[in-house]
Amino acid sequence: MATAPPVPAGVLTIGSVSLKPAQEYEVFRPFANFVAANLHEVEIGRGRVVVVGSLSQMVEELREGRVDLFIDSPFPAAFVWKHGDTRPLLRRWKRGSDSYRSVVFARADSGIDSLDDLSGKIIAFGEPFSTTGFLMPKSALASEGLRLVNYEDPAASIPDDRVGYVFSNDAENTMFWVLKGKVAAGAVNADYFGALAGGRIGELRVLHTTEAVPRNVVCVRNSLDQQLVQAIEKVLLEMHLSEEGRAALEAFEETTKIDRFPRGSEQDLADIMMLLPHVEEDLGR
Amino acid sequence: MKRTSGDEIAGEVGLVRLGLRGRFVAFVSAIFIAFGVVLTALAVRAQNDHLRHELEDRGKLLTTVIAANTTDALAMLEVSELRRMIAEARDQENVLEVVTFDEDGRVFTDGTVENPRRHELISEAALRHVAGSEALLVEFDGDAMIVTKPVHLGGSVLGGVRLRYSLASLAEVQASLARRTAVVGAIFALLGVLAAALLTEAVTRPLKEVIRATRALSEGEPAPRLPVRTTDEVGELAEAFNEMTRKLRDTTVSRDYLDRVLETMGEGLVVTGPDGTITRVNSAVCSLSGVGEEELLGQNCRDLFRAPQGHVSLLDALGPDGSAHGLETELLARGGEAVPVMVSVGAMEEIAGRARSYVVVAADIGERLRHEQQKDEFVTMVHHEVRAPLTAVRGAIGLLEGGVAGELGERGQELVEIALRNSERMGRLVNDILASRKLDSGRMEFHYEQVEMMPLVEQAIDSTSAYATKHEVRFELDEGVPGAMVRVDPDRMIQVLTNVLSNAVRFSAAGDVVTVRASRHDELLRVAVSDAGPGIAEDFRDHVFEAFARGEHEDWRHRSGTGLGMSISKGIIEELGGAITFETELGAGTTFLIDIPESA
Numbered sequence: 001m002a003t004a005p006p007v008p009a010g011v012l013t014i015g016s017v018s019l020k021p022a023q024e025y026e027v028f029r030p031f032a033n034f035v036a037a038n039l040h041e042v043e044i045g046r047g048r049v050v051v052v053g054s055l056s057q058m059v060e061e062l063r064e065g066r067v068d069l070f071i072d073s074p075f076p077a078a079f080v081w082k083h084g085d086t087r088p089l090l091r092r093w094k095r096g097s098d099s100y101r102s103v104v105f106a107r108a109d110s111g112i113d114s115l116d117d118l119s120g121k122i123i124a125f126g127e128p129f130s131t132t133g134f135l136m137p138k139s140a141l142a143s144e145g146l147r148l149v150n151y152e153d154p155a156a157s158i159p160d161d162r163v164g165y166v167f168s169n170d171a172e173n174t175m176f177w178v179l180k181g182k183v184a185a186g187a188v189n190a191d192y193f194g195a196l197a198g199g200r201i202g203e204l205r206v207l208h209t210t211e212a213v214p215r216n217v218v219c220v221r222n223s224l225d226q227q228l229v230q231a232i233e234k235v236l237l238e239m240h241l242s243e244e245g246r247a248a249l250e251a252f253e254e255t256t257k258i259d260r261f262p263r264g265s266e267q268d269l270a271d272i273m274m275l276l277p278h279v280e281e282d283l284g285r
Numbered sequence: 286m287k288r289t290s291g292d293e294i295a296g297e298v299g300l301v302r303l304g305l306r307g308r309f310v311a312f313v314s315a316i317f318i319a320f321g322v323v324l325t326a327l328a329v330r331a332q333n334d335h336l337r338h339e340l341e342d343r344g345k346l347l348t349t350v351i352a353a354n355t356t357d358a359l360a361m362l363e364v365s366e367l368r369r370m371i372a373e374a375r376d377q378e379n380v381l382e383v384v385t386f387d388e389d390g391r392v393f394t395d396g397t398v399e400n401p402r403r404h405e406l407i408s409e410a411a412l413r414h415v416a417g418s419e420a421l422l423v424e425f426d427g428d429a430m431i432v433t434k435p436v437h438l439g440g441s442v443l444g445g446v447r448l449r450y451s452l453a454s455l456a457e458v459q460a461s462l463a464r465r466t467a468v469v470g471a472i473f474a475l476l477g478v479l480a481a482a483l484l485t486e487a488v489t490r491p492l493k494e495v496i497r498a499t500r501a502l503s504e505g506e507p508a509p510r511l512p513v514r515t516t517d518e519v520g521e522l523a524e525a526f527n528e529m530t531r532k533l534r535d536t537t538v539s540r541d542y543l544d545r546v547l548e549t550m551g552e553g554l555v556v557t558g559p560d561g562t563i564t565r566v567n568s569a570v571c572s573l574s575g576v577g578e579e580e581l582l583g584q585n586c587r588d589l590f591r592a593p594q595g596h597v598s599l600l601d602a603l604g605p606d607g608s609a610h611g612l613e614t615e616l617l618a619r620g621g622e623a624v625p626v627m628v629s630v631g632a633m634e635e636i637a638g639r640a641r642s643y644v645v646v647a648a649d650i651g652e653r654l655r656h657e658q659q660k661d662e663f664v665t666m667v668h669h670e671v672r673a674p675l676t677a678v679r680g681a682i683g684l685l686e687g688g689v690a691g692e693l694g695e696r697g698q699e700l701v702e703i704a705l706r707n708s709e710r711m712g713r714l715v716n717d718i719l720a721s722r723k724l725d726s727g728r729m730e731f732h733y734e735q736v737e738m739m740p741l742v743e744q745a746i747d748s749t750s751a752y753a754t755k756h757e758v759r760f761e762l763d764e765g766v767p768g769a770m771v772r773v774d775p776d777r778m779i780q781v782l783t784n785v786l787s788n789a790v791r792f793s794a795a796g797d798v799v800t801v802r803a804s805r806h807d808e809l810l811r812v813a814v815s816d817a818g819p820g821i822a823e824d825f826r827d828h829v830f831e832a833f834a835r836g837e838h839e840d841w842r843h844r845s846g847t848g849l850g851m852s853i854s855k856g857i858i859e860e861l862g863g864a865i866t867f868e869t870e871l872g873a874g875t876t877f878l879i880d881i882p883e884s885a
Binding site: 170173177182196200 | 362364365368387399400
């Protein structure tokens with residue numbers, strides 16, 4: 001009787017940031033297991049998931065070598081790239097999309113025709129960690145010279161030299177708040193804008209559309225063995241080619257595939273890196 | 286209809302033959318099933334109503350709760366929160382769809398991430414309702430109930446919740462209920478069929494025993510005695526059957542026995558078919574006709590019996606009921622000899638109205654006719670050889686009494702009177718004999734007239750009064766029916782009355798009164814003649830109207846008549862369409878009652 005080869009002792013650790021670690025663990029586990037299972041040749045026998053509560057903590061984990069891979073949306077990825085001992089390795093597609101962007105909109109009858117008209121008004125963003133719902137539009141507005149200040153109350157009085165913002169925590173909330181005049185403007189993922197506006201799209205005016213950014217980024221710890229990195233890269237790039245790999249990707253937040261940055265990571269993430277300073281404070285919290 | 290076995294008491298239901306058992310089972314089963322169906326229908330209906338109300342209440346309550354829970358989120362435009370709550374509501378049983386909407390009736394969310402109904406307008410009717418009321422609006426659409434609950438806060442309309450609630454589960458429950466009920470119904474039906482089968486077996490088993498016994502009886506086998514198990518109708522049937530077979534045994538004669546009886550009959554017996562074809566004869570017929578049985582069978586009875594006068598055949602002379610009695614005709618014997626016979630015919634219906642056969646009984650009356658002839662010859666002889674000389678004798682005695690032959694001495698006178706009295710008596714006897722014979726032979730002539738009754742009675746009393754005076758008996762006419770008319774031969778009527786009056790005088794003592802009463806009685810005229818005589822002895826009462834019958838009363842023997850008077854009177858009165866009877870009491874007297882139809 002043939003004996004199964006012994007499982008290598010090596011461990012591949014994938015890190016993530018979330019305030020719901022148990023849920024996040026379950027999202028990452030099948031992906032980690034699949035990748036680890038395909039790295040036996042490089043002595044990786046097991047996959048591990050580490051969930052921490054902040055990006056700062058993740059930077060520390062990467063720096064200390066306790067996390068090998070970090071997979072997140074472009075701003076967090078840019079953040080750990082900038083502050084941790086990591087580099088962007090590959091691009092991750094989600095739900096058939098390789099990139100996304102945001103739109104900033106207001107009611108057409110609100111008298112707001114441009115971003116400048118938002119001064120002294122309140123804009124609604126989505127969730128605090130949402131790339132298209134918050135990080136992208138906020139950084140874009142900020143890069144346009146607007147001073148954005150966070151408020152809790154959408155009805156708060158805003159000084160004319162500032163733009164107040166509130167978190168609606170939901171793109172649908174954002175849309176209705178704008179439509180019902182609860183806020184002056186809102187920002188949502190451009191992919192969903194049309195669906196959210198529906199038949200009332202004529203009541204809206206788009207004030208700004210951000211540049212497209214990669215949908216998601218796989219970062220790798222710089223100190224990781226290069227042979228291992230190459231092996232990981234190979235496994236990830238080929239995942240969508242096998243049945244098992246596709247199943248693991250699907251279970252991993254509907255990932256379509258993982259590929260290389262078309263123009264290289266530095267160029268494809270250049271806009272993000274430029275906008276990052278406007279939201280670093282938000283990301284580092 | 287052929288019966289295939291003794292187990293079947295066949296009847297027909299459409300094209301399917303059902304025995305008694307089948308019909309009984311079907312009937313009882315039908316009752317069970319009908320009962321079950323009615324109960325089920327009532328139960329299902331009640332259950333349906335209950336379920337529907339409960340389901341509707343549940344839908345309304347759910348809508349109300351959702352509306353209450355979503356009020357804050359509506360007020361704050363927390364659509365994500367609304368989505369979460371509506372999503373939870375969608376998971377509730379029977380909820381087909383639920384949306385929240387704003388004060389303009391535009392849908393916020395249907396609880397899904399995709400939210401395809403976002404911004405969609407609810408119905409105009411619902412929107413109008415929401416604007417003006419906080420109450421539930423309930424609408425129905427097929428198997429669904431649509432409940433709209435407006436949400437107001439502080440006098441402002443925030444919007445509302447609109448829930449589409451399925452009542453289809455009601456149909457499922459109904460179907461389930463119907464299935465369960467059907468199962469229960471089927472069980473009931475099976476039980477009903479089983480009960481009916483057992484009941485039917487209990488009922489039909491004795492009937493089958495009766496059928497088997499009846500068949501055995503009809504095939505000549507000894508009928509078994511049926512067990513009487515119960516005291517009900519079935520038990521009574523068995524008892525009645527046993528009683529019937531017992532009586533049959535007592536009264537039924539075997540064919541051989543019947544044959545022997547027929548062969549020993551003195552009268553000839555012929556059985557014919559409906560057309561007169563002879564199917565059976567007894568030996569007496571063979572003797573009378575001189576023809577053997579083999580030869581007679583198959584012949585028509587018209588070849589055996591001469592047709593009665595005025596008819597083409599014997600069977601033609603039968604009455605509507607196919608019978609005849611006392612027909613005198615002739616049996617045509619071999620060699621052309623005709624045997625006078627008196628024939629009685631009876632019809633036998635083998636099946637009502639069909640296949641009638643006839644039984645002809647023929648009695649040889651040749652001897653009787655010879656006696657009749659001898660009687661006629663005797664009467665003729667009496668008429669010629671006795672009556673005429675007697676008249677001469679009476680005339681001679683009358684001359685003697687009148688002194689033509691000289692004065693008679695006292696003794697001589699006495700002897701002449703005796704001779705005269707006896708010659709008169711002999712004359713009456715001869716007259717009575719002649720009258721009686723005329724009646725018997727039907728040769729007495731009657732001359733009918735429409736006459737008043739009372740004069741006839743008075744005339745008869747007058748005619749008899751001399752005889753009564755002689756015996757010191759007096760007549761008394763008590764009542765009368767003046768003007769009453771009868772259609773009679775007056776002479777014959779007077780003859781009858783006179784005879785009855787004479788009879789009453791004859792049995793009366795000196796000084797007695799014979800009462801004559803004429804009255805109406807049961808649409809008849811009645812003449813009652815009562816004497817105070819000794820009455821008629823009990824053993825003689827049945828012979829009063831027979832010829833030559835005379836009472837044995839010693840005291841009155843000297844007064845007795847010829848013994849033909851009452852017989853003649855009866856014959857005459859019956860010819861006149863009336864009747865004569867009597868009432869008598871020993872020692873108290875006798876009343877003769879003459880009833881005659883009154884003529885209009």
